[in-house]
Amino acid sequence: MTWRVIVGTISFVITMIMLGFVAVTEQDRMANFSVAYEARTVETGGALFESNCATCHGLDGAGVPAKGPALNTPELFNGARLTEANFAGTVDNFIRLTIAGGRPRMSEWARAQSFIDPMPTWGETYGGPMRNDQVDALTNYIMNWGLAYQGGAQPTAEPVVGVGTDITVELPPGDAASGEALATSQGCTACHVLSATGPAWLAASDPNDQGIGTRAALRLEQPDYQGAATTPEQYLFESIVAPNAYLVTDNPAYINAATGQSIMPATYGALLDPQMTSDLIAYLMTLK
């Protein structure tokens, strides 16, 4: 009987001591949880970015020509883009706002880079498919790129020296395998898989069963060809760096009705160095 009272009392005191322990450590615990949770949202954001944004912004955030701008870049975090967009808030807000609302009408800055489609709307609140916590996770993931640029650190990648638009320059020997990788990373495959958005490269998707490697030779012999190329390789070179030298008109969607120019960006001469260009050409030549 007495021992019951004693053991009961001791248990009660132990419970109180444990609660005291929680009370003392609770602030730290809550802080740790917040840090851990924030970190987990970055992970979630990475997965979401990979499945929803990488097609336009590149898996590594370096941007995809004609599709979407680079996000993994100092300009986004050092305020240059905010100034350009006349935005008074923080970078964090700028990113969150852009993701949630999208840019239904493309900005001047984006138009100048000839992106095809505007930035879509993602936030549920504005008719997109994503919940708020998903938009937050994406924001945290993109902001996490910014850490690398804090303290003035600059990206280590060397700037590309463009190949230019002169198709007679001598190119180094090309490697088809790396050309294939470039076709994806440079955004070519965004347009050239199905013939609806650009002439399809693979014979299987071409109405006449001709791969781009075969077509390159045939184009030169077409009566309406007005370009400067004399060999199939040069034709491909020209098509990449000067899309408007000769317009393929198989499909009206290839031509921007307002300007009469190709919808293919005319900027690749500046974006690709000679090696990259040669690799791409080598790859295209394999697609007979």
Add this chain to the structure above:
Amino acid sequence: MAVFKPHLPILEDIKTKGFLAALLFKTNEAVERLTAGLDIEDIRGVLRGDPAPRPNPRVKPHADGFWFHMRPTYYHNLVTGLYPSFRLGWLSTYFFVFEIITGLFLMIYYTPSPLVAYENMLNILSNVPFGRLMRDTHKLGAELMVIVVLLHMARTFLTGNYKKPRQFTWATGVVLLFVTLLLSFSGYLLPWDQLSLWAVTIGASMVEAMPPPAVGELVNLVVRGGPQFNAGGLLRWYLAHVLLLPLVGIVFLGVHYYKVVIHGHSLPPEAEPVGEDTAKRVPTDQRTYFMPDVITREVLYVALLTAVVVAWSIFSFHAPLEPHADPLITPLHTTAPWYFLFLQGMLKIGDKVVWGLIAPGILTGLLIALPYLEVGPSRRYGDRRVGLSVGLLAVAVMAILSFMGTPHYLVSSSPDQEIVAELLPQTQPGPLRESDWNEMTAGTWRAAEWEAAPTATLRNLLHLYQEEVEHAQDSTRCRRAGNCLTDPQGSMLIEDWQDDLKRITFRVIWDGGPDQVCAVGSQNEFCQVVYFHKNANYWQKP
């Protein structure tokens, strides 16, 4: 001449006895009123274990007070120990009250809306002092309550207490069992994470099968609050969880307790003549009074159990919190809560209507009708061989059905996915996320060459990986399912992706695999990517 004269007898007392004595006297009087019969000295006597004075003031609360009138004044000596009741009924009550208290605390910080419910959980964890403790103890208490109630039922079955005259006690008990299970289950949905959504979705899909289709559809709508679980459904389950079920529980608890007082606590089966119920006829020399003996035991159990539950919650048990509910993503291997696994197992046997509705319906009917099925007058174990065997058989069948409900039995997912799911489960953190981030060296690591990996963490992970790869190549399981992989190979690519963030790609190939690495739609290859942050701290749990 005063206009009005205050009538304060205490002033008189102070005048005659002095201030301190008068105050003591009044306090004593108040205590006596509150306890309906015990003054301070009596209570001290109870706590010291003094023999009862004559006349015994300790029986007065049972006659005059509300709380004690629900408990017998005295017990038979034979039922005050652990055997035969194991105090499981009392512990069920304890957990019921415990859940109400912790639940009220959580209610303060919770809004039943899909827009904020999950955020509320995060807030409870990150911003509310004692928030995690309350959440953990509430969840742990819920699980323990299910266990304790089931054990209580098992013991009343084993000692034959449902027999005449306690059939109705048993019936109210069955209602309490359902209240307990539904309370626990409805709580599942409230955090609005993946676990809650999918566990409840599985449950609700069962009622949908109810024939005829019109009824099934209607019931489904009522249960889900719409074609999809969403705001309406969440609000319904919330109200059931915090209002309807506790209310039903409290009412039936009252009836249950009343029946127990009316019939008395049954004696151990062997202590009574066969067919007689002597619980209410306790000879004077066999009596143990509720106060002080039984009450100190009960309080002792409560104090001990509270200490255990609190310690367990602080140091080891943490209620899981999965990613936000997403109706579009079905995690691999969702299971019902453990006490409903047997249902999931039955659903795997066959038809939803037969196994999801009719069979559970019959089981419930049998449970309620038990007192009228096993009608032999004797409660002694030796005389109930058939009844006890059937009971044990039922437990065994339940265990087997529950096993069949787990993903180990008959799930037709592909072995390549299973390999990765072992390291990277979708419903809990798992081995990869609980490893040391700093030891995840960037590079391409092949599972088969795990011994050559540079860090202990990688060696562990890759070894586990390789074991799973070998299972996918040859194991009883894949042979039974007929989907063993030929020459499977696992590898893992770790990239330093951002500051403090790594990107990890699992790649399983078989039959030689494709040339391109992880291209969309390729054959004989399974790839899964996961991001892993330095501070994610999964081993700390939520």
